[in-house]
Amino acid sequence: MRRILTSTLIALAAVSVVLFVLAPARPARVSMEGWDALAARTVAGAYHVHTTRSDGNGDKAAVAAAAARAGLTFVILTDHGDATRPPDPPEYVQGVLMLDAVEISTDEGHYVAIDMPRAPYPLGGAGDAVVEDVHRLGGFGIAAHPDSPKAALRWSDTSAPIDGIEWINADSEWRDESRRRLGRAGLTYFFRPAGSLATLLDRPSTLDRWDALLRTRGVVALAAADAHGGPGRRVEDQNRTFFSTIGIPSYEASFRELSVRAVLEQRLSGKAAEDARAIYTAIRRGNVFSVIDALAWPALLDLHAVPSGATVTLLARAPLPSGGQLVLIGPAGEVARGAGELKFEVPRETDYAYRIEGRLPAAPGDPPVPWLVSNPFSPGSRTVSPPGIEVPAATRPAAAIAPFPWRIEKDPASRAILRTSATSVELEFGLAEGPRNSQFVALATDLRGQTFRSIDLDVLPDRPARIGVQVRTEDGRRWGRSFYVDPAGTPVRADLARLRPVGGAAGNVPPSEALTSILLVVDLTNAVPGRSGRLTIRSSALMK
Ligand SMILES: [Zn+2]
Numbered sequence: 001m002r003r004i005l006t007s008t009l010i011a012l013a014a015v016s017v018v019l020f021v022l023a024p025a026r027p028a029r030v031s032m033e034g035w036d037a038l039a040a041r042t043v044a045g046a047y048h049v050h051t052t053r054s055d056g057n058g059d060k061a062a063v064a065a066a067a068a069r070a071g072l073t074f075v076i077l078t079d080h081g082d083a084t085r086p087p088d089p090p091e092y093v094q095g096v097l098m099l100d101a102v103e104i105s106t107d108e109g110h111y112v113a114i115d116m117p118r119a120p121y122p123l124g125g126a127g128d129a130v131v132e133d134v135h136r137l138g139g140f141g142i143a144a145h146p147d148s149p150k151a152a153l154r155w156s157d158t159s160a161p162i163d164g165i166e167w168i169n170a171d172s173e174w175r176d177e178s179r180r181r182l183g184r185a186g187l188t189y190f191f192r193p194a195g196s197l198a199t200l201l202d203r204p205s206t207l208d209r210w211d212a213l214l215r216t217r218g219v220v221a222l223a224a225a226d227a228h229g230g231p232g233r234r235v236e237d238q239n240r241t242f243f244s245t246i247g248i249p250s251y252e253a254s255f256r257e258l259s260v261r262a263v264l265e266q267r268l269s270g271k272a273a274e275d276a277r278a279i280y281t282a283i284r285r286g287n288v289f290s291v292i293d294a295l296a297w298p299a300l301l302d303l304h305a306v307p308s309g310a311t312v313t314l315l316a317r318a319p320l321p322s323g324g325q326l327v328l329i330g331p332a333g334e335v336a337r338g339a340g341e342l343k344f345e346v347p348r349e350t351d352y353a354y355r356i357e358g359r360l361p362a363a364p365g366d367p368p369v370p371w372l373v374s375n376p377f378s379p380g381s382r383t384v385s386p387p388g389i390e391v392p393a394a395t396r397p398a399a400a401i402a403p404f405p406w407r408i409e410k411d412p413a414s415r416a417i418l419r420t421s422a423t424s425v426e427l428e429f430g431l432a433e434g435p436r437n438s439q440f441v442a443l444a445t446d447l448r449g450q451t452f453r454s455i456d457l458d459v460l461p462d463r464p465a466r467i468g469v470q471v472r473t474e475d476g477r478r479w480g481r482s483f484y485v486d487p488a489g490t491p492v493r494a495d496l497a498r499l500r501p502v503g504g505a506a507g508n509v510p511p512s513e514a515l516t517s518i519l520l521v522v523d524l525t526n527a528v529p530g531r532s533g534r535l536t537i538r539s540s541a542l543m544k
């Protein structure tokens, strides 16, 4: 008996020693001496966090508690949704400012909208339609996990005018790792949770795509925790059960792995609404940088662009752990490097925005993940402004062919009435209640070999909505695009060349002569079952 006990203890001790040796180092400590003023207005936060409102395992209080333990000042919650739930007002919970945002599923992957009021209809469908809706609603949109190995999640629309991009997403990073690396991180997680998670990081290829975007316009990059509080249930809640403790990674471990820093104009006031505005403003202006806290901690960064004559001096300063270097990235890659302080002169009319990376010699990954990633700071003050919403040309070419007669198409359970007057046609509709079952109501009209390049419509809904404009061939294949329509009246121009395959069709739109129908569709892409309303078409024409 004693021998069994002794050998068990020896075995346990041996395993502990092995795990301890394998475990990653503690984060390097960065000295903040002499940095008080900047430290007072630099606040750490976690961006991209799920709660029990979607697929996370802890509620808001549990997330706030974990964030408080990790030393964070704010958390941006991004539960999955269609943006029709009114966001919770900002509030301090356990000293942590909780901000409520939403992660929207689109045909082109996930898109996070922050600082946005509730949407008047469900946001979804084509990625560029959601980007446009987020802009119209005044939100700030961020392409989520563009590196995700899961195609359905990955943001893939490279041309849409996104405001921000996740340059790294902790939940995507581990998915491409070898079993060996994962196994080791799983073992050492119990010794050093955040450090073990960080061993799974690499330098994401999204940084290259971001640089390509920066050559054309401003896009803010953020590190995303994508924290769910582990796959176990109720991981962070007070009533811990044995099973709940196996939830990996916990919110706290995620928050200690990586985070963002908002650099504010002044220190926070303690008033939730005011402080939320300050943090959102910093993010919108790109006054925010990302840190892999599990490698070194804490972090500060001071960036200035000082004009003098025909040149601008870019100044970057940061306290660094030993061996750390600041690297200045320009339009053609690295342009300068140094420890602690960097100075670089660029011509004043440079349009490109430069950015900083902080790199550490022992960073994990192949290639190694940067420890710190700033947003662009530029000679000209290039801030991110939402690109204008596309509006069809006001003048109408004289090639209008027809106001065409409309009829109704719908699923059997939904209802629709069509009223035609001398000057307009009105659709009164009600999508069937109950479970989602491909409910739709459409106005349809037939084509007979007409030659045209676009369909022009003047549409008047009874409330803000998004409708699909589609074309169909004899064999039932469809192409379309959705358009925002407003009760104030909305001119819609659907260019055939810009329509995309719908429901199983593929490739480009066939020549207009081969099209047999036009459809104006209200369906579950941007409406819920049971939705009823009216849609008036004041004019319709085919344009050559
Ligand atoms: Zn996602």
Ligand SMILES: [Zn+2]
Binding pocket: 048, 050, 078, 103, 226
């Ligand atoms: Zn997510």
